[in-house]
Amino acid sequence: MIVSPVCCCCFGYSLVALGMALASRQELSPPTSRSGSFSYSERIGGAAIADDPGEVADHEIGLRIRTTILAAGAYYRIYDQLLGGETVFGDTRQFTIEPTVGLRWTKLQAKADAGFIGLDKSADWLDPFIGVRLSTDLTDRWNxxxxxxxxxxxxxxxxxxxxxxxxxxxxxxxxxxTMLRVGYRYLSQDFETGDFSGNRFKWDVTQQRPVIGLSMRF
Structure with a gap:
């Protein structure tokens, strides 16, 4: 089995605010698996979003939101087409399709600060998900x-x-x-909940940003 950790640094403009994120991914998969292989993956991510301060009744209000995301899932290779030749790592060049299923946990921590008073709130939830992964080796180096x-x-x-x-x-x-990566990520979440007092919390947010990262094989 090969363990391929991936560490990514995400940056860019979110529809909510300018933010920074850190993410990591680990995968367990056979090195030269063919159609029908089963694998496990996990992803950990975090982001801090800070809105520009506003003013209410001549008092400056600061708001900071921190998100933490943990996703774990399994994927099954249903299609594997050999493209001919090998990569520079000695693996066979191929095109693969892998349906995936898993769980994604999100935690939000919000802090409002008006100088003379502060307020902290948090919420977390667990989402099941289904999806698909695609990968193709363009050349012996590019994927x-x-x-x-x-x-x-x-x-x-x-x-x-x-x-x-x-x-x-x-x-x-x-x-x-080592695989150097550059790409783009889109994440949209629509979550709503309430507490015993009848207050409602709604998180209907779309975040998107470019991503750079690498994976290293040991």
């Missing part, structure tokens, strides 16, 4: 991959949509095979 899933189904959020695409380049770093 194009993408994945998309839909979830929520009124179990956690009403609806959650996640999509991402990456262009990868195979090279070597510290004497280890």
């Amino acid at each position: 194009l991959s993408g994945e998309a899933d839909i979830g929520g189904f009124d179990t956690g959020s009403k609806l959650a949509i996640n999509a991402q695409a990456y262009l990868g380049y195979r090279t070597e770093m510290f004497n280890h095979p």
